[in-house]
Structures are given as C-alpha cells and as structure tokens.
Amino acid sequence: MFTDPTGMEGEGWIEQQNNGKTTITHVPFIDSVEGATALGFENVTEVYNDDCFTIGETNNYQFSSDGTVDGLGLRPSNQTPGMFYGYTEGGVEVQTFTYQEGINFRQLGIANSMSDLTGVGELTGMMIGELSQELFGDSAVLGVLALTLSKGKVKASLGSTKGAAKGSLSGTKEALLKVKDILGGGSLAKGKQGKFGSPQRGDANKGYRLDPAHPNAKPGSGEEYPHINWWDYTKGKRGKGGRSGAEPIKY
Amino acid sequence: MEDFKINLFEKEYNRVFIDFEHLDDTQCMFLKKCLNGLFNNNDSIENNLKLNLKVISYVDDINSLSEVFNTLEIFPIEKIYINWYKFDDIDCLYYNDLILYFEDLWFPSSDDIEIFDNTFNWILSIRHDGCISYYKRVMYQKC
Numbered sequence: 001m002f003t004d005p006t007g008m009e010g011e012g013w014i015e016q017q018n019n020g021k022t023t024i025t026h027v028p029f030i031d032s033v034e035g036a037t038a039l040g041f042e043n044v045t046e047v048y049n050d051d052c053f054t055i056g057e058t059n060n061y062q063f064s065s066d067g068t069v070d071g072l073g074l075r076p077s078n079q080t081p082g083m084f085y086g087y088t089e090g091g092v093e094v095q096t097f098t099y100q101e102g103i104n105f106r107q108l109g110i111a112n113s114m115s116d117l118t119g120v121g122e123l124t125g126m127m128i129g130e131l132s133q134e135l136f137g138d139s140a141v142l143g144v145l146a147l148t149l150s151k152g153k154v155k156a157s158l159g160s161t162k163g164a165a166k167g168s169l170s171g172t173k174e175a176l177l178k179v180k181d182i183l184g185g186g187s188l189a190k191g192k193q194g195k196f197g198s199p200q201r202g203d204a205n206k207g208y209r210l211d212p213a214h215p216n217a218k219p220g221s222g223e224e225y226p227h228i229n230w231w232d233y234t235k236g237k238r239g240k241g242g243r244s245g246a247e248p249i250k251y
Numbered sequence: 252m253e254d255f256k257i258n259l260f261e262k263e264y265n266r267v268f269i270d271f272e273h274l275d276d277t278q279c280m281f282l283k284k285c286l287n288g289l290f291n292n293n294d295s296i297e298n299n300l301k302l303n304l305k306v307i308s309y310v311d312d313i314n315s316l317s318e319v320f321n322t323l324e325i326f327p328i329e330k331i332y333i334n335w336y337k338f339d340d341i342d343c344l345y346y347n348d349l350i351l352y353f354e355d356l357w358f359p360s361s362d363d364i365e366i367f368d369n370t371f372n373w374i375l376s377i378r379h380d381g382c383i384s385y386y387k388r389v390m391y392q393k394c
Contacts, residue, residue: 192336195363204361205255216306216382223380231360237259244360246380 012036013053013063015046024048024055025095026067031190034197038165038212057090067096097169160250165212167226167249172210175247179208179230182245206232211246222246252342252356260355269352271344274332283338285371289388296338300365300376303386310359310381317350319375319383327368334365 012030016023030036036044052064062070072094074084085095161167167175180186188202200209208230217223225248235241257268274282283296290299308319320327327346333356334341349356349366357364357377366375372388 229360
C-alpha cells in the first residue's frame with residue numbers, strides 16, 4: 001500500500017492514449033486534464049478523481065485515489081526511481097509511485113505518448129530527437145537543461161525550474177511542507193480549481209494552490225518558478241493581519 | 252463577494268459593506284457573450300484572455316488602481332463588473348468603490364480577477380501576484 005505523504009491525496013489517475021496504447025499514471029495533485037497537460041503529459045484523454053473506479057475490463061481492477069490498484073501485480077521500474085508499473089489483461093499500462101528523489105513527471109508524460117519508457121527504457125534515435133526537441137523546445141523557459149544518453153537510455157534533468165510549468169515531485173513536496181508549516185500545519189479540504197485548472201486546497205479565506213511559473217511574473221518573486229501560492233486572511237486583509245506568499249519550487 | 256471580505260470590511264470601517272449585486276447565471280452568461288465581442292474573433296474568452304492581454308503594471312507599483320485606468324485612457328462608466336471565477340461568479344459594483352476599496356476587494360495570492368463594464372470596450376485583469384494586464388478595443392474616428 002502506498003500513501004501520499006503530501007496530504008493532497010485523492011487526486012488523479014491520468015489516462016493517456018497513443019496509437020491504441022493506453023497508459024494510466026497516478027500523480028498526486030493533478031485532478032484535471034488541464035493540470036495534467038500543464039505538467040507535461042501529452043494526449044491526455046481523462047483524469048479520474050473518484051475515490052475508487054474501474055476501467056471496464058473483465059478483471060475488475062480497482063483503482064484507488066491513493067495510488068493503489070487492487071487486482072494488479074506491480075513491479076518496480078528500473079528506469080524511474082520510485083515508480084511501480086504493470087499491465088492489465090487488456091494491455092493498459094499502469095504506473096504509480098512511491099515518493100523518491102528524481103521523478104521527472106514531464107519526461108515521463110512525454111515518454112508515455114511516444115514509447116514505453118518504463119518497460120524497455122530504450123528510445124530510438126528518432127525518439128531521442130523528439131524528446132530532445134520537446135525538452136529543448138522549452139529551454140527558453142526551463143533554464144539550463146541537461147540531456148544525456150546513457151546505455152541507450154535518455155536521462156533529462158533540469159538545472160532550473162525558472163519559467164517552468166512544474167518542478168520535481170520532491171521539490172514540490174518540500175515547498176508544500178513549508179507552506180503547510182506557514183499555515184499552521186495539516187492539510188486543508190480540497191477546494192475548487194484555480195483559474196487555469198491548478199489544484200487548490202482551502203478557500204479564498206485560507207488556502208494554497210499549486211501553480212506553474214507565470215509569464216511576466218515580477219522579477220525576484222516566487223511566481224517566476226512553479227510555486228505554491230498560499231494565503232491566510234482569517235485575521236484580516238493584507239497589512240491588517242492577513243498573510244500571503246508564493247513558495248517557489250526551485251528543482 | 253466572499254462573506255469573510257464583507258465581515259473584515261465591516262469590522263475595519265465600522266460601516267455596512269459597499270453596494271454590490273451578485274449576478275445570476277443568466278446574467279453571467281450574457282456578459283460572457285458580450286465580452287467575446289471585444290476580441291473580434293471566434294475564440295473563447297478564456298483563450299483570448301490568455302493570448303491577448305498586455306501587461307501594464309503591478310499592484311505593488313501603483314498607489315491607486317485609478318492610475319492604471321488613467322494611463323490606459325480607460326474611463327469606466329459608473330458601475331463595473333468583477334469576475335471572480337470563470338465568468339460564473341460576477342459582482343457588479345460602483346467604479347468609485349472599486350478605486351476606494353480595492354485592497355478590501357482583491358486579495359493577493361488568492362484572487363485572479365477581471366474587471367470590465369457595460370461598454371465591453373476594455374477588460375482589465377489582475378492576477379493573484381498583482382500583475383495587471385489589459386485589452387482595449389481599438390477605436391477608429393472619422394477624419
């Protein structure tokens with residue numbers, strides 16, 4: 001049983017379709033197609049947010065919102081630290097995570113729409129080119145990015161998240177812990193989505209929201225990076241006891 | 252309008268909250284349709300806002316929101332609208348109250364709002380980080 005240490009449990013299973021292949025990946029925070037796309041997942045057809053659901057195959061696999069799947073054997077991936085994967089009888093690839101350093105969901109989301117990164121971990125030259133283009137295509141906003149080829153496997157890592165849609169899971173988790181600490185600890189109830197589909201907890205009075213870096217963010221502000229906005233106006237508006245901020249996700 | 256904002260206002264100023272009207276779904280839909288005409292294309296209002304807004308300033312860099320309107324030569328009519336969420340949560344209030352009590356209406360980090368009026372000739376967007384951007388219809392005059 002895997003549990004979500006971020007306390008933002010209950011969010012999405014991302015379904016991707018590519019050339020007849022279906023991949024379903026559990027990513028905490030994400031509860032909308034827009035959110036998954038913003039994270040870098042391509043060809044997203046659905047994001048499931050129910051506490052428990054099945055995908056209509058004869059073997060009634062039970063997908064739970066905490067990232068577990070009943071009825072499906074999962075094995076650890078050699079390619080992506082912390083990831084477990086398996087295949088349903090109908091051929092759907094299922095990916096879920098424990099929480100370790102180095103998970104790059106953007107790379108994973110792109111790879112899911114091109115090839116089986118988890119099962120084989122080998123990409124053809126053309127695929128490497130596509131992945132490189134996809135990643136370097138964003139280099140203007142992603143900052144320094146290293147792409148290396150090792151034993152036929154592509155490894156990508158970001159030198160900076162400035163301008164990026166998201167940071168690493170560990171970076172996000174670290175920022176979230178800081179925000180929770182600022183707000184007095186603990187999780188808040190799931191709230192309505194942010195303006196562009198960002199997952200949000202709490203309400204307008206007190207809450208936090210995972211956001212991508214924003215164009216035209218004020219230089220030096222946390223909004224230049226993927227960030228978690230937080231606010232607490234239970235004691236007053238800004239300057240009268242109210243507090244707010246943006247905790248940057250810098251890796 | 253969020254209840255907590257009304258409570259904070261009344262507590263701070265020791266007076267009733269400013270006049271405002273919360274619009275119903277039909278009114279919101281109507282306004283959204285009218286605003287679509289501002290951009291003169293068939294794209295959605297959401298996409299138009301994403302693609303066409305120009306940054307003018309930041310909340311922390313101005314003394315009053317009226318500075319922005321003056322700079323842009325936008326002269327709102329008596330009542331303006333504030334869109335709080337996806338154009339299905341809209342309040343109508345006096346422009347003068349918006350200027351006077353902006354800090355009691357827009358709360359940083361939390362609020363992403365759009366402001367417009369019944370002319371549908373302009374729209375001002377204030378992002379949660381204070382980034383202020385706008386779109387204004389190009390007006391042609393006869394020579």
